[in-house]
Amino acid sequence: MRQHQGVPDAVRLLSVRKVHGKQRGVVALNGVTVGFGRGTFTAVMGPSGSGKSTLLHCAAGLDRPTSGSVLLGEQDLGGLSEIRLTTLRRDRIGFVFQAFNLLPALTVWQNVTLPLRLAGRKADRDTVTQVIDRVGLGDRHRHRPGELSGGQQQRVAIARALVTQPEVVFADEPTGALDTRAAREVLGLLREAKELAGQTIVMVTHDPVAAAYADRVLFLADGEVVGELLEPTADEVARRMTHLGAWADERPQDGPRLTGSVR
Known part of the structure; x- marks a missing residue:
């Protein structure tokens, strides 16, 4: 699969296969090769059980593939010890999940700076202030999660x-627990991170409207990449998902694949 011409990959999976269980194991990913270009925003979609979250976890170094390689820039994650892998994730990767995973006893400021403290790094006050202002919580930095709405808590997580x-920022269903307005704000922040800071965003979602915020939508079925859309609209994504759902349920074992160019 080709990346955008002239854009190097921030993350690349090469023939990644992931099998859960040793006896009669379930194949979650079946030889996936895909790249995520630097400064791009990709949404990953597919029917339930298609391998979306497994792809995200392998790409982020949260799970090791059964075979194949995952590269973060030029670094092959496969040869790293757990300690080195943890350090790499902490320093070079950001995570946003459907569950906000905030510590309830800590303030907004303390939750935001927690990764820096865990890394033994001093938080630069100006940088932290700028990030909190960027997510629209400059006047709430002393509040605790219980004093915030769900949308505000997800902004703290971002x-x-x-x-x-x-x-790279990996987001797993980041709007799944939010109402429409809060979801729109969160998606706007992720797109802003891509456009203003040049960060690479990889987001798993089931929502065609959320996927339309991305540059590209990658479709999975049965652990394989089966198509993509560039510059997607919500209607296009919904139509493809409808087709893909029927295809995934009804095709024979060696039947035809969903057509579409993939990088």
């Missing part, structure tokens, strides 16, 4: 993901 200035 600020926490961005404060280390990571190369």
Whole structure:
């Protein structure tokens, strides 16, 4: 699969296969090769059980593939010890999940700066202030999560993901627990991170409207990449997902694949 011409990959999976369980294991990813160009925003979609979250976890170094390689820039994650892998994730990768994963006893400021403290790095006050302001919580930095709405809590989680200035931000259903307005604000922040800071965003979602914020939508079925859309609209994504759902349910084992160019 080709990346955007002239754009190097921030993350690349090469023939990645992931099998869960040793006896009669379930194949979650079946030889996936795909790149995510630097400074791009990709949404990953597919039917339930298609391998979306497994792809995200392997790409982010949260899970090791059964075979194949994952590269973050030029670094092959496969040869790293758990300690080195943890350090790399902490320094070069940001995470946003559907569950906000904030510590309830800490303030907004303390939650945002937690990754820096865990890394033994001193938080630069100006940088932290700028990140919190960017997510629209400049007047709430002394508040605790319980004093914030769900949308505000997810914005804290995004600020926490961005404060280390990571190369790649992985987001797993980041709007799944939010109402329409809050979801739109969160997606706008992710797109802003791509456009203003040049960060690479990889987002798993089931929502065609959310996917339309991305530059590209990557479709998975049965652990394989089966198509993509560039510059997607919500209607185009919904139509493809409808087709893909029927295709995934009804095709024979060796039947035809969904057509579409893939990089």
